[in-house]
Amino acid sequence: MKATTPPLIAVIGSDGSGKSTVCKYLIHHVKKYGPAKRIHLGKQAGNVGRAVTRLPLLGRSLGKSIKRHTHINPTSLPGLLPSLVITSFVLRRLWRFQHMLAFRRRGLIVLTDRFPQVQIPGTYDGLVFPVNVPGSRVVSWLAALERKAFNWMAKQKPDLVIKLNVDLDVACARKPDHLAISLAQKIAMTPLLTFEGAHIVDIDANQPLDEVLIIAKKAVSDLMEAHGYHVSE
Numbered sequence: 446m447k448a449t450t451p452p453l454i455a456v457i458g459s460d461g462s463g464k465s466t467v468c469k470y471l472i473h474h475v476k477k478y479g480p481a482k483r484i485h486l487g488k489q490a491g492n493v494g495r496a497v498t499r500l501p502l503l504g505r506s507l508g509k510s511i512k513r514h515t516h517i518n519p520t521s522l523p524g525l526l527p528s529l530v531i532t533s534f535v536l537r538r539l540w541r542f543q544h545m546l547a548f549r550r551r552g553l554i555v556l557t558d559r560f561p562q563v564q565i566p567g568t569y570d571g572l573v574f575p576v577n578v579p580g581s582r583v584v585s586w587l588a589a590l591e592r593k594a595f596n597w598m599a600k601q602k603p604d605l606v607i608k609l610n611v612d613l614d615v616a617c618a619r620k621p622d623h624l625a626i627s628l629a630q631k632i633a634m635t636p637l638l639t640f641e642g643a644h645i646v647d648i649d650a651n652q653p654l655d656e657v658l659i660i661a662k663k664a665v666s667d668l669m670e671a672h673g674y675h676v677s678e
Contacts, residue, residue: 461628
């Protein structure tokens with residue numbers, strides 16, 4: 446018998462681990478079991494900043510502001526303008542998350558690129574506002590709203606987390622525009638993430654894409670069959 450709520454599958458990993466590429470191909474395998482939707486649940490500040498930059502008149506100035514205000518000092522809460530920029534991304538992410546839940550309520554299997562987490566603030570699709578540091582009353586209120594939103598999202602844990610583990614040299618080769626120290630931090634954090642006790646399948650993402658996909662597809666097939674789904678004719 447099928448589960449009443451369609452499965453939720455998340456693909457996570459450091460930049461350079463191949464998340465988006467794996468999701469791009471994996472969604473076709475997921476659709477063999479029924480209607481499915483692929484959704485990106487990351488902050489996407491870079492994509493938004495680039496889009497804003499292309500706007501006429503104030504586009505370039507706004508793009509620089511977004512880039513500047515998404516890098517936060519961990520020892521104190523930011524000022525009002527950076528906080529409003531952060532909050533706009535939190536609201537955008539929350540909207541996308543609710544959109545994802547709506548797809549599940551309509552009976553669609555969901556595959557996500559990234560997933561919110563509350564274990565490690567300040568990085569890896571986690572909280573942006575620093576925790577337990579001083580700041581103005583308004584900014585503290587905005588930070589509390591972010592914590593509430595992330596705690597709620599994190600509790601909607603996936604049925605399966607496909608965790609892509611990659612070495613630093615491989616990640617740097619795939620993402621030459623990223624700082625090595627930033628990649629190293631995310632790579633070190635990857636094994637620590639538990640996603641509220643969700644079922645996790647670890648994959649060595651240093652392997653060629655075809656080999657990664659074989660393991661990922663098997664993990665999906667095992668999950669779907671356990672939930673009563675079978676490959677459609």
